[in-house]
Amino acid sequence: MKYDRVYNFSAGPSMLPLSVLEKASAEMMNYNGSGMSITEMSHRSKTYDAVICNAVDAVRRVMNVPENYSILFLQGGASGQFAGVPMNLMTGSNSADFVVTGQFSGKAAEEAKKYGTANIAATSKPANFTYIPAQEDLVLSPDADYVHICYNNTIYGSKWNYIPETGNVPLVADMSSCIMSEPVDVSRFGLIYAGAQKNLAPAGVTVVIVRNDLMGKAMPITPAVLDYSIQAKNNSMYNTPPCFPIYMIGLVLEYIEAEGGLEAMKERNEAKAKLLYDFIDASEMFSNPVRPDCRSVMNATFVTGNAELDDRFCKEAAAAGLVSVKGHRSVGGMRASIYNAMPREGVEALVSFMEKFEKNNK
Amino acid sequence: MKYDRVYNFSAGPSMLPLSVLEKASAEMMNYNGSGMSITEMSHRSKTYDAVICNAVDAVRRVMNVPENYSILFLQGGASGQFAGVPMNLMTGSNSADFVVTGQFSGKAAEEAKKYGTANIAATSKPANFTYIPAQEDLVLSPDADYVHICYNNTIYGSKWNYIPETGNVPLVADMSSCIMSEPVDVSRFGLIYAGAQKNLAPAGVTVVIVRNDLMGKAMPITPAVLDYSIQAKNNSMYNTPPCFPIYMIGLVLEYIEAEGGLEAMKERNEAKAKLLYDFIDASEMFSNPVRPDCRSVMNATFVTGNAELDDRFCKEAAAAGLVSVKGHRSVGGMRASIYNAMPREGVEALVSFMEKFEKNNK
Numbered sequence: 001m002k003y004d005r006v007y008n009f010s011a012g013p014s015m016l017p018l019s020v021l022e023k024a025s026a027e028m029m030n031y032n033g034s035g036m037s038i039t040e041m042s043h044r045s046k047t048y049d050a051v052i053c054n055a056v057d058a059v060r061r062v063m064n065v066p067e068n069y070s071i072l073f074l075q076g077g078a079s080g081q082f083a084g085v086p087m088n089l090m091t092g093s094n095s096a097d098f099v100v101t102g103q104f105s106g107k108a109a110e111e112a113k114k115y116g117t118a119n120i121a122a123t124s125k126p127a128n129f130t131y132i133p134a135q136e137d138l139v140l141s142p143d144a145d146y147v148h149i150c151y152n153n154t155i156y157g158s159k160w161n162y163i164p165e166t167g168n169v170p171l172v173a174d175m176s177s178c179i180m181s182e183p184v185d186v187s188r189f190g191l192i193y194a195g196a197q198k199n200l201a202p203a204g205v206t207v208v209i210v211r212n213d214l215m216g217k218a219m220p221i222t223p224a225v226l227d228y229s230i231q232a233k234n235n236s237m238y239n240t241p242p243c244f245p246i247y248m249i250g251l252v253l254e255y256i257e258a259e260g261g262l263e264a265m266k267e268r269n270e271a272k273a274k275l276l277y278d279f280i281d282a283s284e285m286f287s288n289p290v291r292p293d294c295r296s297v298m299n300a301t302f303v304t305g306n307a308e309l310d311d312r313f314c315k316e317a318a319a320a321g322l323v324s325v326k327g328h329r330s331v332g333g334m335r336a337s338i339y340n341a342m343p344r345e346g347v348e349a350l351v352s353f354m355e356k357f358e359k360n361n362k
Numbered sequence: 363m364k365y366d367r368v369y370n371f372s373a374g375p376s377m378l379p380l381s382v383l384e385k386a387s388a389e390m391m392n393y394n395g396s397g398m399s400i401t402e403m404s405h406r407s408k409t410y411d412a413v414i415c416n417a418v419d420a421v422r423r424v425m426n427v428p429e430n431y432s433i434l435f436l437q438g439g440a441s442g443q444f445a446g447v448p449m450n451l452m453t454g455s456n457s458a459d460f461v462v463t464g465q466f467s468g469k470a471a472e473e474a475k476k477y478g479t480a481n482i483a484a485t486s487k488p489a490n491f492t493y494i495p496a497q498e499d500l501v502l503s504p505d506a507d508y509v510h511i512c513y514n515n516t517i518y519g520s521k522w523n524y525i526p527e528t529g530n531v532p533l534v535a536d537m538s539s540c541i542m543s544e545p546v547d548v549s550r551f552g553l554i555y556a557g558a559q560k561n562l563a564p565a566g567v568t569v570v571i572v573r574n575d576l577m578g579k580a581m582p583i584t585p586a587v588l589d590y591s592i593q594a595k596n597n598s599m600y601n602t603p604p605c606f607p608i609y610m611i612g613l614v615l616e617y618i619e620a621e622g623g624l625e626a627m628k629e630r631n632e633a634k635a636k637l638l639y640d641f642i643d644a645s646e647m648f649s650n651p652v653r654p655d656c657r658s659v660m661n662a663t664f665v666t667g668n669a670e671l672d673d674r675f676c677k678e679a680a681a682a683g684l685v686s687v688k689g690h691r692s693v694g695g696m697r698a699s700i701y702n703a704m705p706r707e708g709v710e711a712l713v714s715f716m717e718k719f720e721k722n723n724k
Contacts, residue, residue, distance in 0.1 A: 002391075003391040003392045004392055004395075004397055005391065005392060005397050005398060006396075006397030006398060008397070008398045008402055008403075010402070010403065010404040010407070011404070012404070012602065013401060013402055013403055013404060013405060013602065013605055014402060014404075015398070015402050016399065016401060016402050018391065021390050021391050021399050021401070021402075022390075022391065024390055025387045025388075025390035025391060026387075028383050028384075028386055028387035028390070029364075029365040029367065029380065029383050029384065029387060030365045030366055030367060033366075034368075035366055035367050035368030035370070035683065035685065036367060036368060036370045036377070036685070037378065037383050039375060039378060039383070039564035039565075039610070040370055040372070040375055040376060040377050040378050040383075040564075041370075041372065041375055042372040042373070042374070042375060042376075042686050043375060043565070044691070045372070045686065075437035075438045075439070075442065075566065075604075076437045076438055076442075076585070076587045076588075076601075077437065077587065077601045077602050078601070079586060079587050079600065079601035079602075080437065080438075080585060080587045080601070082585075082586070083585030083586065083587070084585070111585070111586060114582055114583050114584075114585075115583065195601075195602060197602055197605075202401035202402075202605060202606045203401075203405070203602045203603065203604055203605045203606070204437065204566040204567075204604030204605070204606065204607065205566075220476055221476050221477065221583055222476075223438070223442060223444075223445030223446070223473070223476075223585075223588070224441060224444070224445065224473060225438045225439065225441050225442045225445070226438075226585075238441065239438075239439045239440070239441035239442070239557075240374065240375065240439050240441075240557060240559055240565045241565065242437075242565055242566030242604065242607075243375055243559075243564060243565045243566070244564045244565070244566065244606060244607070245566065245604075245606070248401070321397065323397065323398070324404050324407065329406070
């Protein structure tokens with residue numbers, strides 16, 4: 001492959017479109033005739049202001065974000081938002097409902113307990129997180145400040161196949177591992193946040209899309225850099241923003257738009273996932289534990305049922321240029337993260353490697 | 363100049379060594395034979411682990427950081443630490459002493475009030491921040507949890523010319539705009555923090571150097587991502603770190619070591635600053651308001667005394683390839699930030715431009 005690149009199935013940070021990397025590389029010493037790198041530029045300069053405004057506009061356009069939502073670029077990752085969301089939003093009844101469908105949604109609930117009451121509205125933990133609870137199984141409090149879900153579970157490879165109805169209570173979703181993978185009706189959510197390092201940009205920027213009426217009520221202990229209202233008033237530049245990843249968001253979204261936008265991403269991603277899941281379902285060696293209607297399109301987990309064989313699979317795959325297919329350290333097995341930037345050819349190469357591996361290890 | 367680059371006097375983000383940018387550019391599609399970009403790599407991979415460990419080791423080596431200090435790479439900038447420091451450290455008497463010598467040290471005190479009592483130990487505000495208070499003028503409380511200073515004031519162009527004696531009370535310093543510009547006796551400080559975007563790396567990573575005995579006492583409301591103890595236990599990877607800026611820290615420190623380390627930086631920086639201040643002091647048009655013994659080596663401010671002329675100066679300088687010399691929007695005038703990466707030639711070019719400008723505008 002060009003530049004001797006591999007197919008990189010890492011769950012995040014993860015593959016970026018090659019054309020984006022090439023552009024970043026070419027502009028590294030001199031961005032757009034400015035005489036300096038994007039990494040060297042004052043964030044208060046006109047040139048950088050155009051870069052960040054372009055990235056905000058592109059998020060709005062590509063995700064079709066309604067005008068009554070603000071788009072923020074913050075720091076600290078989704079883990080930072082596990083604290084940021086309650087500090088900003090848990091200020092009415094000082095309680096929120098959490099649907100726990102994996103490790104990160106559990107961590108979000110734990111972190112929120114520092115700031116108020118975190119009710120567990122439902123959890124699939126007893127079933128090892130192999131499914132997403134149904135609407136009728138969610139125990140929601142009408143006076144909760146918000147309901148929190150993790151829309152795609154990176155570690156367990158599951159995904160919400162519906163947007164829960166929460167009445168007047170704002171729905172908050174961690175979309176770190178599925179943002180920009182398909183169209184989403186943003187108006188159904190009060191707040192969406194996502195660490196960018198999976199489908200959107202290098203690590204170091206967190207996208208927060210927040211309905212304007214939810215801002216301005218932050219707890220007095222909220223650090224200014226995590227206060228949505230302060231950051232919104234300052235176009236995410238209350239303090240120096242993570243300039244390079246924001247610039248990369250602009251480039252990645254330019255790529256997504258050129259490729260046909262989120263409808264095209266969805267079609268492509270579902271086709272890639274189908275290829276892999278179909279093979280797994282037909283295989284006698286590999287299996288996927290997630291209930292089929294809850295399977296993630298972005299992160300496909302699979303096991304052989306034999307830890308030693310799993311290990312050999314990961315090593316031989318890496319040697320064949322199929323890298324980072326090891327499952328999360330907390331669950332073992334394998335995981336192929338097949339975000340937007342993973343070409344179909346990468347999934348084909350993985351499936352054909354799995355085929356050979358199965359034959360060779362009968 | 364190569365790549366049509368300009369001399370960029372921005373206060374931050376600011377110039378980086380060209381060789382560092384060239385290396386980052388060359389490795390952007392394939393880092394060190396890994397088949398992927400540093401921006402695409404799992405932070406849990408062996409390859410990335412070597413990158414972050416190398417950066418930590420380099421900070422320790424270059425700054426001569428004693429073994430009883432931890433080196434953390436966090437997110438949220440120095441502004442994030444304005445909250446992070448009190449949440450981690452203000453847990454004894456729940457009060458701290460602040461020496462206010464400019465805008466950022468003032469902001470640090472304001473933010474700390476969210477978490478406890480912020481005593482103003484001294485301030486040079488009545489003198490428009492043109493000097494640093496003397497040791498004997500600091501009103502320090504023996505039971506304060508720490509004393510906070512901003513070691514170099516980017517906006518006003520002043521710098522501490524001594525390390526204050528604080529007895530048993532830990533000294534905390536914001537070194538955002540002077541870290542790595544000269545050797546510093548780290549053992550005199552309880553904690554040093556710095557946004558990297560001035561002298562160390564692109565924006566998006568904050569270096570925290572903290573004495574180990576000061577960790578482990580964070581307030582229960584501290585977000586996990588800002589909890590020093592949690593991050594130290596996880597080698598700054600409790601959550602996904604800002605991988606690219608951390609990689610760049612490694613490259614910048616490699617450059618600094620190759621150039622002779624902090625002793626060489628100090629010598630070079632002082633010579634550059636002398637060139638500029640000597641010219642200003644001899645000039646009839648330009649003046650610098652800071653008390654000579656408190657002048658910053660990194661950020662030299664100057665004015666003509668005529669706002670219109672200042673404005674023309676900035677515009678004509680930019681046209682001549684001397685960019686971002688406009689003073690901070692809160693103070694006006696001019697400011698030349700001459701960090702490590704600004705070559706002597708850049709300062710010479712600025713001085714000779716100032717000379718011409720003065721002649722032409724008599």
